[in-house]
Amino acid sequence: MPTFKPPRPGEVSIPPQPARDAGLIFIGRIRTPWATPADCPKNSRERAEVTATIEVDEPYAQGLKDIHLFSHLIVLYWLHESRRDLIVQAPSHVSAPRGVFALRSPVRPNPIGVSVVELVGVDGHRLTVRHIDCADGTPLIDIKPYLPGTDAVPEARRP
């Protein structure tokens, strides 16, 4: 168990909760140029020239059949180095502490990352993708096809 920094002023930490309501299977891993979470870009679009590799393990790799029909994917991964206790957080880019559900912070009760990626190539059980910002070796949980009719809201409002 790693040691975490104490909460910053205004942050709210909750006691650890047992995480046993459901269980995940790691189905592969993501290979990126970023060795640790601290090395990752804050916004995956910052480094659009960088590609990452998603490696899907057997027997799950059979599930990649026809994935090339889609130009973009939603990738879910487990942020295995993240703490889970900070419910209100004060990251440096916001002016006042904000609830975790109003932040894309990797620190969350269930540390699942979601990235919309461009599919650049498929080679057997390996996908080459663009626009993912996790650390090298991050465990893969799921891949879904991106459906612009329901997933794209270009007019969405943010602060």
Next chain:
Amino acid sequence: MPTFKPPRPGEVSIPPQPARDAGLIFIGRIRTPWATPADCPKNSRERAEVTATIEVDEPYAQGLKDIHLFSHLIVLYWLHESRRDLIVQAPSHVSAPRGVFALRSPVRPNPIGVSVVELVGVDGHRLTVRHIDCADGTPLIDIKPYLPGTDAVPEARRP
């Protein structure tokens, strides 16, 4: 353990795998008009007039602070009634069996649903949202703010 139908022709089922690589905490539940998965609309945009309620339990409800700053959210939920073994699937709307990662089927190795929803209102620990298509009582895993700069790809290609 429910009994599932045998695979259809062309479908690939894998033996059950232990799902203990990581553990999830259910942080609330989603209230919808659909009693069972069979009642849910196939496309959440079909029933745009229908709203759903996301109930966030304590102590997680504190994490909703400032969520009203966003017009749209990404909601992650656990499809607790789904089987996890079908890696290639033959749903009726596709002409040939397709890999699970090229489908938005609820049946997947890690049955996590992802919906982009419009935030209609916030009342304490309850969010009213539009465009979610899961069954009533579905366990909530996470809520993230929707960021159009990285999440919206209106030009994405699909078959």
